[in-house]
Amino acid sequence: EIVLTQSPGTLSLSPGERATLSCRASQSVSSSYLGWYQQKPGQAPRLLIYGASSRATGIPDRFSGSGSGTDFTLTISRLEPEDFAVYYCQQYGSSSSWTFGQGTKVEIK
Amino acid sequence: EVQLLESGGGLVQPGGSLRLSCTASGLTFSSYAMSWVRQAPGKGPEWVSAISDGGGHIYYADSLKGRFTISRDNSKNTLYLQMNSLRAEDTAIYYCAKEVGVVAAFDIWGQGTVVTVSS
Numbered sequence: 001e002i003v004l005t006q007s008p009g010t011l012s013l014s015p016g017e018r019a020t021l022s023c024r025a026s027q028s029v030s031s032s033y034l035g036w037y038q039q040k041p042g043q044a045p046r047l048l049i050y051g052a053s054s055r056a057t058g059i060p061d062r063f064s065g066s067g068s069g070t071d072f073t074l075t076i077s078r079l080e081p082e083d084f085a086v087y088y089c090q091q092y093g094s095s096s097s098w099t100f101g102q103g104t105k106v107e108i109k
Numbered sequence: 110e111v112q113l114l115e116s117g118g119g120l121v122q123p124g125g126s127l128r129l130s131c132t133a134s135g136l137t138f139s140s141y142a143m144s145w146v147r148q149a150p151g152k153g154p155e156w157v158s159a160i161s162d163g164g165g166h167i168y169y170a171d172s173l174k175g176r177f178t179i180s181r182d183n184s185k186n187t188l189y190l191q192m193n194s195l196r197a198e199d200t201a202i203y204y205c206a207k208e209v210g211v212v213a214a215f216d217i218w219g220q221g222t223v224v225t226v227s228s
Binding site for chain 2: 001032033035037044045046047050051054056057088090092096097098099100101102103
């Protein structure tokens with residue numbers, strides 16, 4: 001099973017700042033199958049990025065994804081108040097199963 | 110509006126069973142693969158099981174060891190998860206989620222149903 005490790009665990013930033021979140025896989029992941037989600041308290045996860053770099057419907061362009069192989073990044077160019085949340089990366093593997101990272105919390109500094 | 114609505118959660122004793130349901134509206138349910146994803150308190154999401162659009166292909170997380178069964182009734186726009194031999198570690202919010210075709214991501218999620226396994 002591919003393990004996804006996200007870093008940092010918590011990111012303390014101010015509105016307007018740039019956020020860079022990392023997701024590292026224990027073995028190579030197809031970029032086609034790497035996604036990022038945002039989750040706010042009491043809500044279900046929301047798809048932000050699929051295929052490592054494609055924004056889902058309705059997602060603002062301040063969110064961008066990049067990476068390949070074992071290293072992937074989610075960047076929020078300028079944090080808005082509504083962006084403070086927990087972010088998860090997710091991959092789909094050849095064994096027809098999905099795994100998620102443990103999450104990065106972006107909190108207000 | 111596309112909507113997924115889960116039901117069937119609750120408090121159950123260890124060793125007990127529950128059947129979760131997820132009813133879809135606003136989409137052609139029979140065209141999409143679906144999954145169950147759970148999230149234990151304070152933890153990240155954990156994929157549980159997936160089923161293809163027609164129900165002919167089914168997959169489970171290895172950790173479940175045959176205790177859960179996924180199924181669907183496309184005539185009722187409903188997805189099911191039969192959970193047997195429940196354990197304390199199965200305590201979680203259970204979400205149903207719609208899969209985005211070839212990119213294997215989940216673009217629509219329900220609000221979740223809470224399952225608590227405790228004596």
